[in-house]
Structure formats: C-alpha cells, structure tokens
Amino acid sequence: MTDPLAEVVTLLKPRALFSKAVIGAGPWHISRSDVGQPFYCLVLDGACRLSVDGEDAIELRSGDFVLIPAASDIAMSSLKPPERGTPETLPVALGSGEFRIGDQAGPTDLRMLAGNSSFDSPDARLLVSLLPRLVHVRGVPRLATIVQLVRDEFREQRPAREVILSHLLEVLMIEALRSTAGTGAPPGLVRGLADERLAGALRRMHESPTREWTVAQLAKEAALSRSAFFARFSRAVGVAPMEYLLAWRMALAKNMLRQNESGIAEIAQRVGYRSASAFSVAFTRHVGLPPARFAREQSLSPSQI
Incomplete structure (x- = not known):
C-alpha cells in the first residue's frame, strides 16, 4: 500500500549539513536564521527554551525532540534567560563536534544534540507546506537512537557516508512526524x-x-x-x-x-x-x-x- 508520508519525505531528499553536541551552563541565549532549512534538536539532559519566528517560547525537557521542517528565525535560551540587553551567547568549540554555551566554567545543566540539514528537491517549498510547521515530541526513545546514529555517522568519514546520512534523515523525519499523528496536529x-x-x-x-x-x-x-x-x-x-x-x-x-x-x-x-x-x-x-x-x-x- 502506498504511504503518502514516506513518499513526501523521500521526494524532499534531505541532506545533512552539520550535527553537533551542545552543553550549556548558567544563563545564555542564542539565535540563528536558517531560511527554509530543516532544524532538529534532542535534549539529552536538563532543559531549555525554544522560540520559532518570534512566537511564544516552549520549554524543552530531557527526552524532548523538536523538528522544524523549514526554520526561519530560531531563538533558544536557558530556562532562566539572561537579563534583557545581555549580548548573545557565542558557542565555544571544544573539539570533536562539541560546543559549550553560557558559563565556560563550573557544572553544566544542559546537554543536547542539534543538527541542520537541507532539502535537495526542486519542489521543497510545496512539499514542506504539507508538513507541520513545528514537531515537538516528548519521550520517544527511538528518536534519540536515530539522532545519535546521525551524529556518529556525521563525525566519521566512512565509505557511503552521504548515502547513510540521507537515509537516516529520512527515517528521522518520518519517525518524528508519525509520532505526532493525530487530529490535534496542525493542518497538513x-x-x-x-x-x-x-x-x-x-x-x-x-x-x-x-x-x-x-x-x-x-x-x-x-x-x-x-x-x-x-x-x-x-x-x-x-x-x-x-x-x-x-x-x-x-x-x-x-x-x-x-x-x-x-x-x-x-x-x-x-x-x-x-x-x-x-x-x-x-x-x-x-x-x-x-x-x-x-x-x-x-x-x-x-x-x-
């Protein structure tokens, strides 16, 4: 039987751009603009806040996964954000694809995996319009496993790396989307x-x-x-x-x-x-x-x- 969701995701032809591990400590806030590019993150430990396109922030806790098929403006911060007017936090590279945000010393209170990809389909805008604008999934261990596989594959320069990554991203998107299936989902x-x-x-x-x-x-x-x-x-x-x-x-x-x-x-x-x-x-x-x-x-x- 034909599976429309799988067909749409396959036609989008997702391609990995980067994947990284992020640890946070103390108050911090960061923003980015990725017009039309898919963004995902998985909170491993701790919690943070996420806002998309200036809308009200949502709280992400340990085990939460977020997929934004066509991100525009993304803002993230610690649960208790810095005082208004505080300069944006700059991530500090630690090596091996890991970054630290916030206080550079002392105990950390957040660990997450984040990734950015692109769609190679010439009709990506239309296909993305058929998907939810933001997917927020809580407590699905399978997603954590897939994200970790994406990160591991991204770090290793092994044969057929791009093929494996594209298929893993397809699986990740399908798994995330079907985890939110229900009549309460956004139109799409x-x-x-x-x-x-x-x-x-x-x-x-x-x-x-x-x-x-x-x-x-x-x-x-x-x-x-x-x-x-x-x-x-x-x-x-x-x-x-x-x-x-x-x-x-x-x-x-x-x-x-x-x-x-x-x-x-x-x-x-x-x-x-x-x-x-x-x-x-x-x-x-x-x-x-x-x-x-x-x-x-x-x-x-x-x-x-």
Missing part, C-alpha cells in the same frame, strides 16, 4: 492521514495519480458526501482536494524531469494527463516555466544557471 498531510476517512482518499491519490479523479470519486473513497468530504479535507490538510492532487502531480513531474529519464509525453501520462500539451499548460501555470525548460535548467550545475 500528517493530520489528514490521522483521519481514517481522509487517509483512504489520500492514499488513493498517491497510489493512482493518473486516474481522472473528481471530488465526488474521492468522497466515495472516504465514504463521505461530496460536501462533507470537501470541507473535512480542506480543514485537515489545509488545501482543497483537487489543489492537493495537482500539487502532488506537479511534485512527481518535477522529480521525473529532474531525473531526465523520460520524455514530456510519457511524464504527462504518468501524472494523469491525456496529452503532452495539456500537461505543459498545467505545468507552466503551476511552476512558471514550461516543462522542457525546467528540465534543461535542472540539468545544469548551480554555476551554470
């Missing part, structure tokens, strides 16, 4: 899959993107009336059913064009269009440039574009 794919009625329709869209779906047919898959399905889907996933289907088809098409393994006519059929011309019109309207041009630009190296 995770919340939609938590709804038994909607999950069936979502899986069918991912399983058969070539089918000429209508809202009525999808509503039948969910055993709901057309109006009830439309309202329930839009509320849970955050977009209308046909808008989601179009986005998924375009994400698949972009991935195929990027791999440059099929012609435009074949890709059109594989994402549900009867003709290459109909597909080209839809793709151009959605992406902003024709599929052939998109494929050419994707085949160029960054220095050539």
Whole structure:
C-alpha cells in the first residue's frame, strides 16, 4: 500500500549539513536564521527554551525532540534567560563536534544534540507546506537512537557516508512526524492521514495519480458526501482536494524531469494527463516555466544557471 508520508519525505531528499553536541551552563541565549532549512534538536539532559519566528517560547525537557521542517528565525535560551540587553551567547568549540554555551566554567545543566540539514528537491517549498510547521515530541526513545546514529555517522568519514546520512534523515523525519499523528496536529498531510476517512482518499491519490479523479470519486473513497468530504479535507490538510492532487502531480513531474529519464509525453501520462500539451499548460501555470525548460535548467550545475 502506498504511504503518502514516506513518499513526501523521500521526494524532499534531505541532506545533512552539520550535527553537533551542545552543553550549556548558567544563563545564555542564542539565535540563528536558517531560511527554509530543516532544524532538529534532542535534549539529552536538563532543559531549555525554544522560540520559532518570534512566537511564544516552549520549554524543552530531557527526552524532548523538536523538528522544524523549514526554520526561519530560531531563538533558544536557558530556562532562566539572561537579563534583557545581555549580548548573545557565542558557542565555544571544544573539539570533536562539541560546543559549550553560557558559563565556560563550573557544572553544566544542559546537554543536547542539534543538527541542520537541507532539502535537495526542486519542489521543497510545496512539499514542506504539507508538513507541520513545528514537531515537538516528548519521550520517544527511538528518536534519540536515530539522532545519535546521525551524529556518529556525521563525525566519521566512512565509505557511503552521504548515502547513510540521507537515509537516516529520512527515517528521522518520518519517525518524528508519525509520532505526532493525530487530529490535534496542525493542518497538513500528517493530520489528514490521522483521519481514517481522509487517509483512504489520500492514499488513493498517491497510489493512482493518473486516474481522472473528481471530488465526488474521492468522497466515495472516504465514504463521505461530496460536501462533507470537501470541507473535512480542506480543514485537515489545509488545501482543497483537487489543489492537493495537482500539487502532488506537479511534485512527481518535477522529480521525473529532474531525473531526465523520460520524455514530456510519457511524464504527462504518468501524472494523469491525456496529452503532452495539456500537461505543459498545467505545468507552466503551476511552476512558471514550461516543462522542457525546467528540465534543461535542472540539468545544469548551480554555476551554470
């Protein structure tokens, strides 16, 4: 059976940028801006505070894991932050990928692992929009194990390192996202899959993107009336059913064009269009440039574009 969540994460193509261990002592605060880059951290001991994009801070305790698929502005501090106006704390490298923040002497009161990655997908912004903005998981030992594996692999220069890291990051993201599955999750794919009625329709869209779906047919898959399905889907996933289907088809098409393994006519059929011309019109309207041009630009190296 098709797994939409796994498909989305796999298409994102996560790639590790760094992973480090952080120890803290006394009062400290630090901020960073990583526009669009995924950020994660795991608190091993102690506690701290985290604020994303200026919103109210949340308290992270030992065993807590946080994943932010598209971080913008992140601020972290000790539970009791420094007095207002105190200069931002600068991490001090201790070697072996470890950093110390706050007081540089005396007992520590925080240990955490933090990492930053990137998405290599050309459609990352769309795919990330289907995920929760912030994932906060408490007390899931499996996540701690995966994060430690990421950190260990990052430190070692062993063969196939990048392949292992990319797969570990996929597992980490899927594990974190499914740990938050529930009707109380923010609107997005995770919340939609938590709804038994909607999950069936979502899986069918991912399983058969070539089918000429209508809202009525999808509503039948969910055993709901057309109006009830439309309202329930839009509320849970955050977009209308046909808008989601179009986005998924375009994400698949972009991935195929990027791999440059099929012609435009074949890709059109594989994402549900009867003709290459109909597909080209839809793709151009959605992406902003024709599929052939998109494929050419994707085949160029960054220095050539």
